[in-house]
Amino acid sequence: MSINPLPPAKEPIGLGRLPVARWFLIMGLVAGIVLLAAILIAMMIGARAREMARTPAVAEQLDVLNMVLIVLFAAMLAFGIALAFILRYAVLKPIDQLAEQVRTVAAGDFDHTLHVDRPAELAELSSHVDSMRARIVSAWRAAADQAEELRRSNxxxxxxxxxxxxxxxxxxxxxxxxxxxxxxxxxxxxDERAKQYIQYSVDGAKRMQLLINDLLDFSRVSRMTGGKSTVDTGKALDLALENLSAAIEDSEATVTRDELPVVRGNRVQLTQLFQNLVENAIKFRAGAAPRVHIGVTRSGGMWEFSCSDNGIGIEPKYADRIFLIFQRLHARDVYPGTGIGLALCRKIVEYHGGQLWLDGEAEGQGATFRWTLPASGDDDE
Structure with a gap:
């Protein structure tokens, strides 16, 4: 299997830029030079002592000392060569092999097996890394199969x-x-019963039409082809209020607003978002005429909107349930609807990269919904 390669590794800095082989070479050269200097100094001291000696026995002992130093230097040289050989074939070469295998995997060949035989620590490390690679590949294949199934379902x-x-x-x-x-x-x-049955049939057909239209709106959110652009949320709210003009006039509702910003999003969906929230505020009104306020504040790279009303309110324990599709808190004959409106609002906000929630700590009567939308980037200070 070959998939997209991993990004290039970070460049080492400072002394970490030197490969481990060069570290061994430098340390070996330093140790050899120190040892050779020590032996030369010892031989020079011995030669000077020979010149100062008056007896053959002392000269003989100095010769023996020189011979011992020469043998010691030869032994140390042989030991150094053997150590370099061991490091080369037992440590450095396996590290190079493992690094090359890792580069192959990082280049995109995620089916390439990672394995080195020596030393024991590197063999264990390569085994663990290969196990992680196998698990990641298995999970990726499962995710790919699920994505394919999801595309088919879509x-x-x-x-x-x-x-x-x-x-x-x-x-x-x-x-x-x-x-x-x-x-x-x-x-x-x-008779009256027959007329009632006919009324039930007409009402059921109309409610089925409304449910189908709401389901279509819900399914279209993530499949919009219009894309995103800079949207004046003030104009989107104006259009939503125009669509709700009859309901606003009948209920004598009052809708106020802050100065609304420009965001990055889809104009049709944002209009639908405002329309659903204001419509809910009007629908779930208390005895007084509905009062709705659309507020906004800036929070980093996001705008935080709010929709507050003076309606019947929502208990905090239902804060999550109200955003589930087909979930209703009231009987249909009391408050008509399909139970999709808030679920559609949350899906629209999440499609734009924001979050929608019920503010359970808001002051006053009624309900307050808050949601975030990304700023357009054109209005940054």
Whole structure:
């Protein structure tokens, strides 16, 4: 298997730039020079002592000392050569082999086996590293298989979305329209129970259409082809409020705002985000007219938005549940909807690289939602 190579290794600095072989060579040369200097000094001292000696016995002992020094130097030289040989074939060469194998793996050949026979420490190290390599490759293959399965599932989801948006909508429209036509034409011949059944059928068909549309919106979030650009969130909020103009007028709602910034994102999705949050604030209102405020503050490279209202509020223990798809805290006949709105909002925010949460510590009545969006980069000071 060959996959993308790893990035190049960091360059060593300072004395770490010298390979270990050069360290051994330098230390060996220094030790040899010191030993040779010591022997030469000893021989010079012996020669001077011979000149000063008056008896043959002393001269003979000095000759023996010189011979011992020469033998010692030869032995040390042989020992040094043997040590260099051992280091070369028992340490340096296995290190080179392991380094070359690691370079091969780092270049992208992740199926290449790492193994050296000696010394015992390097053999154990190579075994552990090869085990980690095998585990990583196994995990990567499993992830690749899952990614392929996910791509296949996404393809099937797109096909389902196409079917849902075209083939399923038409039968639902027919069920609703012909059921209403049935009531209009034969209404005088139907009793109250029959008319109630017809009403149930029309309501079910309409709720199914709404559910399908919400599911389509939810599935389209991560498959948007429009891309991201600089978006004026003030204009996105204006468009959302325009879409909600009828609901705002009927409920006598008041929507205020801070000076909203420019962010990096998708205009259609951000409009949908504002629209869903404001619509929820209007829907879950208390007795007084809804008051909604959209605030914003800067936090590093992100903008933190907030949507506060004076509605019925949400208990903190439901802070996670409300963002799950199809999760409802109230009966459908009390507050209509499909239970997808907040799940769609969180998915939109996460698609933009931010987070959405319920502020359980907000002061006052009602609910406060906060979310973050990346700044565009054009408004940095």
């Amino acid at each position: 393809g099937e989801l797109e096909q389902f979305a196409y079917v849902a948006s075209h083939d399923l909508q038409e039968p639902l429209r027919k069920v609703a329209s012909f059921t209403q036509m049935l009531e209009q034409r034969y209404g005088s011949q139907l």
